[in-house]
Amino acid sequence: MNRPPGPDPADIPALPPACPHRRDMGLPDGPRLTPAELHAMENERLLAAWEEYERTYGPLFTLHGDGTAPRVYISDPRAIRGLFIGNRTVWGARGTRYFRPVIGAQALPYLTGEAHRAVRLLLAPALHGDRVRALGPALDDIITSALDALRGTSVPLVDLTRDITLRLIVRVAFGPLGDERRTDCVRLLTEIMDLMYEPAASPDADTATVLRRVTGRVHELQELVAQEAGVVRAGEARHRDDLLFHLAAGEAAQTDEQIRGHIMTLLIAGHDTTAGVLAWALYQLELHPRTRRRVRAELDAIGAAPAAAEVVRLPYLNAVCAEALRHSSVVPAGLARIVPEDLEWAGHRFPAGTELVPAIHLVHRRPDLYPDPERFDPDRFLDRKPTGAHYLPFGTGSRRCPGAELAEFELPLALARLLQTPGLRLTGAEPGLHALKNGPTMTTPPSLRVALDDRASPQPPRGQGSPS
Ligand code: HEM
Incomplete structure (x- = not known):
């Protein structure tokens, strides 16, 4: 991995005074x-x-x-960079x-300056390095359980991918919650998001309308967060590595209101996004059988039950994910x-x-940076680490997505596991489907569905499993 397509961002000069779109x-x-x-x-x-x-x-x-x-x-990109x-x-x-x-209003996306920086530093340990890499077994268990629920039925593809990413972000936030609590949390978040994203809602819907839709569920979820924080503070939970533990018992222990804001932010920002890209990648691989076979061959070459660490290093699989991040415009x-x-x-x-x-979608569709930009072509990113102001799926600068490392771990692993699931089929994968608006993100249409054959044998065991 060394060089992105097009000019290296370091070589792009600041916008010159006589730039073509200069207006006096x-x-x-x-x-x-x-x-x-x-x-x-x-x-x-x-x-x-x-x-x-x-x-x-x-x-x-x-x-x-x-x-x-x-x-x-x-x-x-020069203007974005400058x-x-x-x-x-x-x-x-x-x-x-x-x-x-x-x-x-005290949550990360509304903060600025020093307050913003301080919260990013606070959240960073839960979203980086070993903490992220340790999530492999939990993600495997989550996928196995989501596929068990799918067996013999069919659902919109994005419902499956959302189920997976939602359960993982709940795991990141709360650690290994009891079954009942986890089910409540997933249900409440799903209901909140669905209510907020109904067609009548818009980014400009007034606050009162949004509040009327979701108040009851938001209070329930806030109560759940407060109770879990209470468990941590009472010392009943020890040696945990989840975000809630870090926020409630760490050196910079936070108030209940701050904890609620941080946890809710990550729960909401951290699942629809990844779910949308995962669904888009599966759709594109369905449209491009040669690309799919190439990914499968790369996976088959590392054995029947590879550990997460091996999977997430595969170059072609990573190129497919990088291209899905560019091509899908999930966060436009x-x-x-x-x-x-x-x-x-x-x-x-x-x-x-x-x-x-920053108009991410438009940057990613520039033919000077991505020749034939509508074409899904993972080779653009093979052995090239995409970085800089012309590759922006996670935004840029001081507000760059703090969940990027988690997403870049989750995406290849989940994609690999789903592609290797016997009997998993997409239906409605017609060429030319358009992503639909889903709040501030884009998603695949509900006509694109996934089914799991009832008779298909369950997944082979993987890596070293552990309970989620
Ligand atoms: C494929 C998955 C994802 C994509 C494409 C994505 C994309 C983005 C983008 C474009 C931004 C705005 C950055 C800017 O304006 O420069 C953003 C912000 C943010 N993202 Fe993500 N994201 C993803 C996954 C996640 C995950 C997994 C989490 C949480 C664990 C997360 C949490 C956030 C938060 C909290 C912000 C606000 C940052 C701030 O205000 O400083 N995102 N994301």
């Missing part, structure tokens, strides 16, 4: 939209509208709406508006950064309050 000291050009147009654009027309505006206005364009701050979408990595501005944060009542944009005070930059003036958004 104003916001970049862009459309003025009515609230209804803005709503439609944020929902059913999301990606198509961005592509159209980029074609019309260039790689920096501004959406103007009545009563809302101007929002500038940026698909030029603004979000090479610039010392402490950006304000907007987070996703309709998550705020659920995870609380980074979090909006709010300009703290009037900013002049590369020939533009961004008034205080302007929202700057």
Whole structure:
């Protein structure tokens, strides 16, 4: 792994003063939209509208709406690099508006500056290194149990992948919860997400509407978190390595409200995302049998029951995951950064309050960086570690996704295990399916389903299993 496709980001100069999309000291050009147009654009027309505006206005364009701050979408890697990595501005944060009542205003996506940095440092140990690698056996057990439930039936593919990623993030957050508690937690989170993502909900749905939908369940989940924190504080749980233990009993012990915010943030941000990419990867492999056979051959070459550590090192499998992360646009944009005070930059003036958004989907569809960008082609990433401002599935700069390492462990392992499951079949995998909007993420449509043959023999034993 050494070199991403296209120019090395280190070689990309800061945006030159005479860049082609320079406008003299104003916001970049862009459309003025009515609230209804803005709503439609944020929902059913999301990606198509961005592509159209980029074609019309260039790689920096501004959406103007009545009563809302101007929002500038940026698909030029040099501009993304110059603004979000090479610039010392402490950006304000907007987070996703309709998550705020659920995870609380003190949660990571709404914090800025030092408070933001401190929370990221606090969460980091649970999401990196040995802690992540130790999750292999738990993920295997979760997949086995999800497949047992699927045997003889068929469900939308994303329901299966979501079940897997949700159970894993619950494991990361709470450690090995008792069966009843774990089932409650998974059920509550599923219900909360489903209510929030009903078609009527939109990123601009007002707080009261969102609260009415989910209040009861959010309180139940908060209560569950508080009770588990109580168990940790009472010293009934010892030597655990989960996030809750770290937050409630660690050196920087947190209040109940802070713990709830941090745990809820990770539970919500940490499963639909990975589930969407996993489903997209399976769909693409169904459409590309040669690619699928190549992954299978690589897996077969390491034996019938390889340990997680061996699987996640496989080069072609990793290239498939990297390409699925690029191609799926599961998180099509980074979090909006709010300009703290009037900013002049590369020939533009961004008034205080302007929202700057890394347009991840558009970067990943640039033909100069990814020739024939609609083609699913893992060879783009074979033996090349994709990094830098032109590969942004996890965003960039100080807000880069803190769960990236976990996701990059979970994705290849889960994909490998599912591909090696005898009798697992996708149905409805027609070419040209479009990802659907699912809150701030994108997902595969429900017509894409997965079934597990009733008569297929169960999975072979793997690595060294351990209870989850
Ligand atoms: C394939 C899976 C995932 C993708 C594609 C993804 C993508 C992203 C993106 C694009 C951002 C915004 C970054 C920016 O604006 O620069 C983000 C933020 C975030 N992600 Fe992820 N993510 C994934 C998995 C996870 C997981 C597993 C977790 C938790 C364990 C997680 C937790 C978060 C949090 C808490 C933030 C907010 C960070 C902040 O405000 O500082 N994500 N993610």
